[in-house]
Amino acid sequence: MTLVSMTGFTRTGGRSNTYQWTWEIKTVNGKGLDLRLRLPSGFDELDRPVRDILSKHLSRGSCFINLSLQHENSGQNVKVNEAVLEAVLAAMTSIENRIDAKKPGLDGILSIKGVLEQVEEEEDEAVRAEVIKALLESFADAVSDLESMRRAEGDALAKIVLQRVEEIETLTKEAEDCPARSVEAIRAKLHQQIDRIIEADKGFDEDRLYQEAVLLAGKADIREELDRLYAHCEAVRALLADNRPVGRKLDFLAQEFNREANTLCSKSNDTSLTAIGLSLKASIEQLREQIQNVE
Known part of the structure; x- marks a missing residue:
């Protein structure tokens, strides 16, 4: 007897470079195949391959997929926003002869919101490709586990x-x-x-x-x-x-x-x-x- 249930749930985690994640897949009854996918911002490229993997293993049911992703990025730089700094200096010049006040020091200028910005280092393309590959392999493992659960039921x-x-x-x-x-x-x-x-x-x-x-x-x-x-x-x-x-x-x-x-x-x-x-x-x-x- 080889019936397959339409209901099932699985959760699978993984890690690659500075990323760690958890895939969650839940399936319930449905007349056709309905895939609903939630991905973190910046990872929309996973949408098509994830759907392709699922469509090879599921034929009916409503399927809810969620990816929780954490990025441990220690490589952050601080840089001066030149446009904001020029605007601040121009404003100081225009009003310095109007009022009798001490000129702000460097620390005062840098403390103005927007003058300094924290910028993450650009991710290497090879690292990005490695992470995407690992995410898809982890998702395939999750689907395999889900399929085993649905077959047991x-x-x-x-x-x-x-x-x-x-x-x-x-x-x-x-x-x-x-x-x-x-x-x-x-x-x-x-x-x-x-x-x-x-x-x-x-x-x-x-x-x-x-x-x-x-x-x-x-x-x-x-x-x-x-x-x-x-x-x-x-x-x-x-x-x-x-x-x-x-x-x-x-x-x-x-x-x-x-x-x-x-x-x-x-x-x-x-x-x-x-x-x-x-x-x-x-x-x-x-x-x-x-x-x-x-x-």
């Missing part, structure tokens, strides 16, 4: 799905063997209904009576529904052995199961058969709930 889901299919198969067999489906029971039911029709109208046409009997007999026959339920059970088993994503196909089968159970209930000619049909619907709903998590 998928194995558990497969066992539950198989249990539900066995329940449906057992209930289908009960419906097939239900005494209310016997020829004698159906004949007795038809006689009762025909007798009521005749009593209601003494002049009832015999041809019309025959047609009504055929319709009643056809309505009581659930052989086709039973055969389809058995066939759907086999189809689910076949999908459980498939190595490809089968969530959509399983979801379609769940709808087909429900359609047959509804028809069986509508054709029921006895409360015992109706009870089996309702139990079938309950098991099918439980199956559908589990299938919602399958990729």
